[in-house]
Amino acid sequence: MSVDSSVDRRDESQTAGNGNGNGVVTVCNRSIYSSQRLRLNRNEAHQSENYDDLDLDFNSSLYGKLEQYLPPNMLTVARDVKLEFMKEILDRYLTEHDRIRPLHxxxxxxxxxxxxxxxxxxxxxxxxxxxxxxxxxxxxxxxxxxxxxxxxxxxxxxxxxxxxxxxxxxxxxxxxxxxxxxxxxxxxxxxxxxxxxxxxxxxxxxxxxxxxxxxxxxxxxxxxxxxxxxxxxxxxxxxxxxxxxxxxxxxxxxxxxxxxxxxxxxxxxxxxxxxxxxxxxxxxxxxxxxxxxxxxxxxxxxxxxxxxxxxxxxxxxxxxxxxxxxSRKYQRDFPNWCGECLLEKKERQRQSVEATKKELLKREGEPMVSVIP
Ligand SMILES: O=C(O)CCC(=O)C(=O)O
Ligand SMILES: [Fe+2]
Known part of the structure; x- marks a missing residue:
């Protein structure tokens, strides 16, 4: 089940105007929330409650995800209030047929x-x-x-x-x-x-x-x-x-x-x-x-x-x-785990050794210059 398919996809502005203003709502009153709608976009920064300890109809991680779609003024209310609201939504939109129950x-x-x-x-x-x-x-x-x-x-x-x-x-x-x-x-x-x-x-x-x-x-x-x-x-x-x-x-x-x-x-x-x-x-x-x-x-x-x-x-x-x-975004040198980068590095080292060797051989053929202190 994807959350998108079961919620009312209305404009976000409709979720905000609930008569409570924009402040934090701490009063647990279902009627306050019954007219609320889920947000269109998930608030990924919101740290959801943990629902693992409860015996729920759906896997607890679903409630955690769904919580990120709650209207902003509901994010800070008590866990059981959020849960009631989410249960209501799931009940409203899902038929028995829609429910996947874990087999094992x-x-x-x-x-x-x-x-x-x-x-x-x-x-x-x-x-x-x-x-x-x-x-x-x-x-x-x-x-x-x-x-x-x-x-x-x-x-x-x-x-x-x-x-x-x-x-x-x-x-x-x-x-x-x-x-x-x-x-x-x-x-x-x-x-x-x-x-x-x-x-x-x-x-x-x-x-x-x-x-x-x-x-x-x-x-x-x-x-x-x-x-x-x-x-x-x-x-x-x-x-x-x-x-x-x-x-x-x-x-x-x-x-x-x-x-x-x-x-x-x-x-x-x-x-x-x-x-x-x-x-x-x-x-x-x-x-x-x-x-x-x-x-x-x-x-x-x-x-x-x-x-x-x-x-x-x-x-x-x-x-x-x-x-x-x-960190990769700022790294400028070659990655030491890439096979081709390593080959290129080896080739550069080989060429540099080759060039040094040539230079030394050339110098060997030249007359020695004594340095007089
Ligand atoms: O079929 C496989 O074992 C490989 C699967 C795989 O590489 C992938 O899904 O990324
Ligand atoms: Fe793969």
């Missing part, structure tokens, strides 16, 4: 022991470079792979996605696809998994990225885009060569049975060099294994080969760092 409530909160395999939890808990390296392989520079998810959790997530898609179809809703390149798949943040995925990024992916990707903001990952991609019959077939809009990407295969679908990697590039040639040592193909994660820089050029039989669903978490993005 237990996956909406983070439960490490049921989500992850023990070796993964142990390495993260110890949180040392040594413990992480003991479970993570680097089959090609910058591509890290590890066993991560329990098969039961993969099953639950797959069936949750299936139930969500069924509801979308029945309710004839249009949903955003994960990115411009996929026709299928779903954004997990949109159906309530945002909080759980935040937890996954903050407490599991950031500690790993801190060790392996510090130069691209791995230490300061602070937002994510979480989605599933689906390949096979009646789904996507393959994914073209691209870079992700992320600093660090987690890609975990959820299953099920399939052939093909390998990831192909072709070296890390900055914006300027994104279309330059691939060096032979940058060519790497990876075959997905259900439950196993792959972690790579978003700027690591890659794509997915055709899934030739069966069905393949993968969980993707594009992790971003606002600090890194801001």
């Amino acid at each position: 409530k237990q996956i909406y909160d983070m439960h490490p022991t049921t989500f992850f395999v023990p070796s993964f939890i142990k390495a993260i808990t110890e949180n040392t470079e040594e413990s992480l390296r003991s479970i993570i392989s680097e089959p090609s520079p910058g591509v890290y792979t590890f066993e991560m998810l329990q098969p039961d959790f993969c099953e639950l997530l797959l069936s949750e996605v299936e139930s969500f898609e069924k509801w979308v179809q029945e309710a004839k809703f249009k949903i955003m696809r994960p990115n411009t390149m996929n026709k299928y798949g779903a954004v997990l943040d949109d159906f309530g998994l945002e909080t759980m995925l935040d937890h996954l990024m903050n407490n599991f992916i950031r500690p790993i990225s801190k060790v392996f990707f510090p130069e691209v903001g791995g230490t300061s990952l602070d937002s994510h885009h979480g989605f599933v991609v689906e390949y096979g019959k009646d789904r996507d077939y393959e994914l073209g060569f691209h870079v992700d809009d992320s600093e660090v990407t987690l890609n975990v295969c959820l299953g099920k049975q399939f052939s093909g679908g390998e990831l192909f990697f072709r070296g890390v590039r900055c914006d300027k060099h994104v279309n330059t040639d691939t060096q032979p040592e940058e060519v790497f193909d990876y075959s997905h294994v259900p439950g196993h994660g792959v972690l790579h820089r978003g700027r690591h050029r890659h794509g997915a080969r055709p899934t030739t039989s069966g069905h393949r669903t993968n969980l993707l978490l594009w992790c971003r760092s606002s600090v890194f993005r801001e």
Whole structure:
């Protein structure tokens, strides 16, 4: 459900005139608010209340988001007043048919022991470079792979996605696809998994990225885009060569049975060099294994080969760092993570050594000039 589709999209000016003036309203009186309308644009700067402790009809993060659309004079009233108002709106606009109810409530909160395999939890808990390296392989520079998810959790997530898609179809809703390149798949943040995925990024992916990707903001990952991609019959077939809009990407295969679908990697590039040639040592193909994660820089050029039989669903978490993005704007020297920039730097160094050598040889041929003090 997108908030846009269920609220009255009137002009903002109609939301303001409620007879209370523009001051802060602290009196809890439903009748004061019943004529109020949601704002057209979300107030992203507003820090919403936390609704996690309540047993609500919808996922608590929905109320947090909806709160950012409340008229300005309602933002400071008590939580229960805001909640009543939002409940009223949802009741008014949503039919029973519109309501998506979680099929497996237990996956909406983070439960490490049921989500992850023990070796993964142990390495993260110890949180040392040594413990992480003991479970993570680097089959090609910058591509890290590890066993991560329990098969039961993969099953639950797959069936949750299936139930969500069924509801979308029945309710004839249009949903955003994960990115411009996929026709299928779903954004997990949109159906309530945002909080759980935040937890996954903050407490599991950031500690790993801190060790392996510090130069691209791995230490300061602070937002994510979480989605599933689906390949096979009646789904996507393959994914073209691209870079992700992320600093660090987690890609975990959820299953099920399939052939093909390998990831192909072709070296890390900055914006300027994104279309330059691939060096032979940058060519790497990876075959997905259900439950196993792959972690790579978003700027690591890659794509997915055709899934030739069966069905393949993968969980993707594009992790971003606002600090890194801001700092890139002011950085003038070459990024040390771009393969092509490194080649150019090496070439400049080679040329400079060559020129120095030539100069020395030339001087050797010249008569020595003594310096008399
Ligand atoms: O299909 C895959 O495993 C790759 C997906 C991917 O690279 C992406 O969605 O950005
Ligand atoms: Fe990608």
